[in-house]
Amino acid sequence: MTLAPTSRHGQAVWSDSRLLFALEEVVEVELNRHLKAAKEWMPHEYVPWSDGRNFDGVMGGEAWAPEQSKVTDVGRIALVVNLLTEDNLPSYHHEIATRFGRDGAWGTWVHRWTAEEGRHGIVMRDYLLTSRAVDPVELERFRMAHMAEGFESDNGHSMLHSIAYVAFQELATRISHRNTGHHSGDPVCDRMLARIATDENLHMVFYRNLLAKAFELAPDQTMAAVRDVVVGFRMPGHGMPGFERAAAQMAIGGIYNLRIHHDDVLQPVLRFLKVLEISGLSGEGLKAQEELGLYMGGLDAQATKFDERREAMLARRAARIAAQV
Template identity: 30%
Template sequence: MIMASAFYKFGYQSCKLSGPGACKQPTATAAASGGNGVHALATITRRNWRCRNMATTASGTTTMAVAGRRREKKDDVVEGEDEWRSYLAPERLEMLRQMEPWVEEHVLPLLKPVEASWQPSDLLPDPANLGSDGFHAACLELRAAAAGVPDDLLVCLVANMITEEALPSYPSGLNRLEVVRDATGADATAWARWIRGWSAEENRHGDVLNRYMHLSGRFHMREVERTVQRLIRDGVIVHAPASPFHGFVYVAFQERATAIAHGNTARLVGARGAGDAALARICGTVAADEKRHEAAYTRVVGKFFEADPDAAVRAMAYMMRRRIDMPTVLINDGRHSSGDFYARFVAIAQQAGTYTVSDYRAILEHFIRQWGVEELAAGLTGEGRRARDYLCALPHKIKRMEEKAHDRAVKAQKKPTPIPINWIFDRTIPVILP
């Protein structure tokens, strides 16, 4: 999905590395092992983590923190609004309309027919097929395997699942994009059919993860479910909310991030990790779906680079300067503000290895290669050249941030802070915080 998995669908967040108001500290975590073998994790402070206050209260009531987040959304839209609104010019929107036959031929085939698609009941015990005794035995087997999964991976699994379960926010976001939107809910355009088909495939991801969690007995499901409800209620922060150029850059990045997060989770809980084969199969299956979806959005943005490289590279730089946030950036457990809780979760995910700042950098490097950003020359304006140069320099800057965060973590030699997580019955995860 579009997770990821901000949190993971997290890149987690790259800092504004240039321009007015640029952060001066890294906005991601970095893991390090000190000489004593203790795993050190350098996370950002709350101030540096977002560079702006976007917190919501634990209770969800309207407060000054909520108002601050709303002001931030407004400020983000206003900042550079003329730039992204230029993408709504008639000639650019006409280009998208003319792409529809290409979408029909090259994007829609990446969806699978319902009859050929996996369903949650294929991956989990099904009483209709097993009978009551067989179902009971299969559930006991599943619970025994789940018992060996470490708590930090359980927390990451919850965040992965919540990202998928927040699906209602995602097609509504795509339906704000000019031209490609499904205006009636049943449009016959290739763009609209893609949005609906993609949403239908994504819908299974939250279902299968939720059912596994319910059957495993390792989670406080009421707390998890309340977190899902809060996230859907609070929504997703969107930059350039009507521009397909910017929107598809975001979704391509997020789909790759989500595939990586689910794939890493599958590896860590599998036979060479925690030994939960059922969960590894589930996460691997979801990751494969995300890779197909990534391929679709990558093709679309690649077509943008072919048709209008100046517009495409500027849109990509616009989004990277504002950070590719995970859709779960507003996640909260009911006790903390969303920003405060998300920062803690980012540290846990980095420490567990399900999604790291190195993954974020690798995704950026992948798309720079995939879309031929370094080779762009013909047709670029001065702004386009500056956007290209910014993007090509960004991975190195992020790597330097990782190294500096590593050095600070080793030098500080901080002790882990126990973080209680209500999703796992208030058991604590020890994490090194700034």
């Protein structure tokens, strides 16, 4: 099978099937690296089972109440958002299995990634219910509503768009989990989310390294895909009930906001790949690189304005609390 791309307006154009074939060897290398780096861990070891007791209902236990939760208000909001995101794993599996296939190294990675992500939902739900961190009835109703909607990528329908999206999204998820743990107020929760974040970082490295190879093979197309993904980026849980309000509270609470998105998610991946320094681009690739640079500058300015508003809001809130004491 020839790997030669077709040509359009003097530029090499790679089809998804040719790129999948060309990247297969890199996927195998990255898969083997991942398997050596990934440490086996058991979800049940991170759950405080001795804290558990029956809820009301058929078991005749105690109904949930907010004061039973050990986590902070913003921690509780973020935990629900993070778990509901993990709950949609069947849709994500379908998405990447459709894009990447279920054969060869690609298929082995798709199933391995799915299995590892599955642990995240297991341990988070067990922790939340056992520690009574969140309302179990509301959580289940949100889960049903969110999963019934499913998930479909809105970042283009090429495999390059998919690779670019998950390279940023996995890092965004890692950051969200780590910050949720730090702001949760519960050391047990912090330890659990740190373990999950370690997995998410390994997933990011896998996709980031694939993206690096894609830049070597198809620089113009890959640059355009990265531009599209960065400019239109949304977290996979954006369709869940009450997401906008929850995202706003998480932003103010310092878990995930524009500054974090710019500094801790977009910039690290772009810097590592030297995306804005790549030379030899032509046509759409060069245009995409210029637009990406302009967008990042504008996003940094927006983040600065957000930081100023957030600091003012927190100062007013602290003053009100001090006045009540």
